[in-house]
Each structure stands twice: as C-alpha cells, then as structure tokens.
Amino acid sequence: MSVFSDLRLRLLGGRSRPGDVDTGAMAHVGPHFDGLTARDVVPDAPFVFRNQLTEHPLFTDERLEWLLDRARRRSPELLEIREVSTDALPGYGRARRVDGEPVAVFRALATCPRWINVQHIERIDSDFADLYREILCELAQSIAPMRPRVLDSGAFLILSSPSVQVHFHADPDQSVLSQIRGHKRVYVYAASAVSELELEALVRTEDQGVIPWSSRIERAAFPAVDLHAGESAFLPIYAPHRVENGPEVSVSLSVGFHTGMSRRRKLALLLNDRLRGRGVTPPRVGQGAVEVGVRAALLRGWNLSRRLRGRPS
Numbered sequence: 001m002s003v004f005s006d007l008r009l010r011l012l013g014g015r016s017r018p019g020d021v022d023t024g025a026m027a028h029v030g031p032h033f034d035g036l037t038a039r040d041v042v043p044d045a046p047f048v049f050r051n052q053l054t055e056h057p058l059f060t061d062e063r064l065e066w067l068l069d070r071a072r073r074r075s076p077e078l079l080e081i082r083e084v085s086t087d088a089l090p091g092y093g094r095a096r097r098v099d100g101e102p103v104a105v106f107r108a109l110a111t112c113p114r115w116i117n118v119q120h121i122e123r124i125d126s127d128f129a130d131l132y133r134e135i136l137c138e139l140a141q142s143i144a145p146m147r148p149r150v151l152d153s154g155a156f157l158i159l160s161s162p163s164v165q166v167h168f169h170a171d172p173d174q175s176v177l178s179q180i181r182g183h184k185r186v187y188v189y190a191a192s193a194v195s196e197l198e199l200e201a202l203v204r205t206e207d208q209g210v211i212p213w214s215s216r217i218e219r220a221a222f223p224a225v226d227l228h229a230g231e232s233a234f235l236p237i238y239a240p241h242r243v244e245n246g247p248e249v250s251v252s253l254s255v256g257f258h259t260g261m262s263r264r265r266k267l268a269l270l271l272n273d274r275l276r277g278r279g280v281t282p283p284r285v286g287q288g289a290v291e292v293g294v295r296a297a298l299l300r301g302w303n304l305s306r307r308l309r310g311r312p313s
C-alpha cells in the first residue's frame with residue numbers, strides 16, 4: 001500500500017478491522033428480539049426488551065459444552081474462569097482467576113461458585129459467528145447510528161453460578177446483554193458520573209477495573225435492571241455496572257460494539273490522554289460530532305506520523 005493510500009485510510013478511517021460488521025449486508029434472520037423501538041441516537045440510559053434466544057439450539061447444554069471444549073483446545077486465550085464470591089459486598093473487588101477444565105466447571109456451576117467468560121465466540125465457531133452478526137443486524141434496524149456498520153464488535157458467553165456477583169466495572173464499549181437462563185439484577189450508573197481522567201484510563205488500558213467505585217457514584221445509579229430469561233438489556237458505553245445473579249445457574253450472551261461516533265470519541269479521549277502524558281491539559285471532549293471528528297483525525301494523523309518515522313503509534 002502506498003503512503004498516500006495509507007494516509008487516506010488512516011485519516012478517513014476507512015480500513016476494515018476484525019469486529020467491523022456491515023449491518024445492512026445480510027438478509028435478516030430471526031427475529032431474535034421483540035419490543036425494540038426505533039431510536040435516532042444511541043441511548044445513554046439502559047433499557048430492556050425481549051429476546052427469543054432461550055430456545056435457540058446454540059444454547060443447549062450439549063452445544064455449550066461443545067463450544068467450551070473447542071475453546072479450551074483451540075483458543076485457550078479466550079477462555080477465562082474466575083472463583084467468584086456470593087458474599088454481600090465484594091461486588092467491588094475483582095474475583096481471582098483460576099484454572100479448570102471448562103466443561104467440568106460448567107457442569108458444577110450449581111454447587112461450585114465460578115464465573116466463565118468465553119470471549120469472542122464469533123472467532124471460535126461459525127454458528128455463533130452467524131448468530132452474533134444476526135443480532136447486530138437486527139439491533140441496527142432499530143438503532144440508527146449502528147447503520148451501515150458497527151466497529152470493534154464481539155460476542156461474549158458468560159456462564160455463572162447462582163447468587164454470585166460481578167464486581168463494579170465499566171466496559172470500553174456499549175453492549176446488549178441477553179439473559180438465556182437464570183436471572184440477573186444489573187446495577188447501572190450514568191457514564192456522566194465518570195471523570196474524564198478515568199475515561200481516558202479506560203480507553204487507554206481497556207482494563208474494566210480502572211474505574212474505582214465510590215459512594216459518590218451511587219447517586220448516579222439508574223433504577224436496577226432485573227433481567228430474567230428471555231430478556232435483554234442495552235448497557236450504555238462507559239456506564240459502570242455491577243451484577244448480582246439470582247438463585248439459578250445463569251447463561252448470558254453479551255454483544256459489544258462501537259458506532260462510528262463512539263469510536264471517534266474513543267480516539268478523541270486517547271488524544272487527550274496522550275496530550276496529558278506530555279504535560280498538556282487538553283479541553284474536555286464534548287459531544288459535538290464535528291469536534292469529536294476533528295480530534296479523532298488529529299490522533300490518526302499523529303499515529304501515522306509516528307509510524308512513518310518508525311515509531312509505534
């Protein structure tokens with residue numbers, strides 16, 4: 001690729017990457033959801049709607065165990081098992097990662113408190129990849145900014161024991177969490193309560209634990225979301241949340257994604273983070289599309305300039 005082609009793609013953001021999905025490219029399959037209403041903007045508050053995934057053939061015990069075994073053999077880096085607590089408070093501490101044979105751990109979830117996350121299941125199995133694309137395309141029919149494509153997307157299967165808690169954290173994207181078995185109560189907090197410095201740390205590290213819990217953020221809580229089997233919840237970008245399982249084994253599917261605007265805002269935050277590292281205090285990133293676009297282009301240009309000089313971007 002010529003320097004000029006690379007320059008054009010980098011500045012205009014035209015290069016396709018893993019996780020970029022054309023949401024209008026495929027015939028509609030499903031429906032997998034009910035009750036989705038048309039939205040011109042990506043909401044900044046959670047909302048709940050129905051899913052039809054509880055009887056989907058990919059979520060039988062046999063099919064889930066097949067996926068777990070395939071992940072163990074072919075993609076162990078995508079498999080995460082944690083020893084979780086059922087105690088009252090440590091929603092605010094990350095559980096310890098442990099070894100384990102995933103099929104055996106899954107079969108013992110009812111009695112041995114564990115949390116299994118199979119990351120990017122779309123990379124492990126083509127049937128799950130088809131379902132993940134169908135879900136994104138269906139969501140995009142309702143949420144206008146998801147058209148004509150979403151970016152940096154992925155699907156995550158979460159299998160967890162009764163009554164366990166998932167610590168307070170924020171994800172670096174927006175997502176739809178679909179409950180397939182069991183019940184979860186999800187506590188979601190407004191992203192506007194997170195400081196600019198914390199947001200910059202989140203997008204730089206992609207470490208979900210860099211947003212610290214404080215009593216202050218409890219004032220920014222939305223009403224708790226009760227998610228039963230057959231229900232899905234939209235979780236806004238950068239909105240911290242924590243989860244408590246109900247009294248049954250839980251099977252959930254999370255599909256995360258960026259829109260063009262949220263990716264450009266992420267780049268704008270990364271630009272500010274880099275400027276701060278050089279002793280400059282940049283103005284806060286606003287919500288205006290032009291401003292965010294200019295900042296994103298500046299970061300892309302900066303990255304390209306570094307690469308042309310043989311330095312990492």
Ligand SMILES: [Fe+2]
Pocket residue numbers: 169170171241
């Ligand atoms: Fe999360």
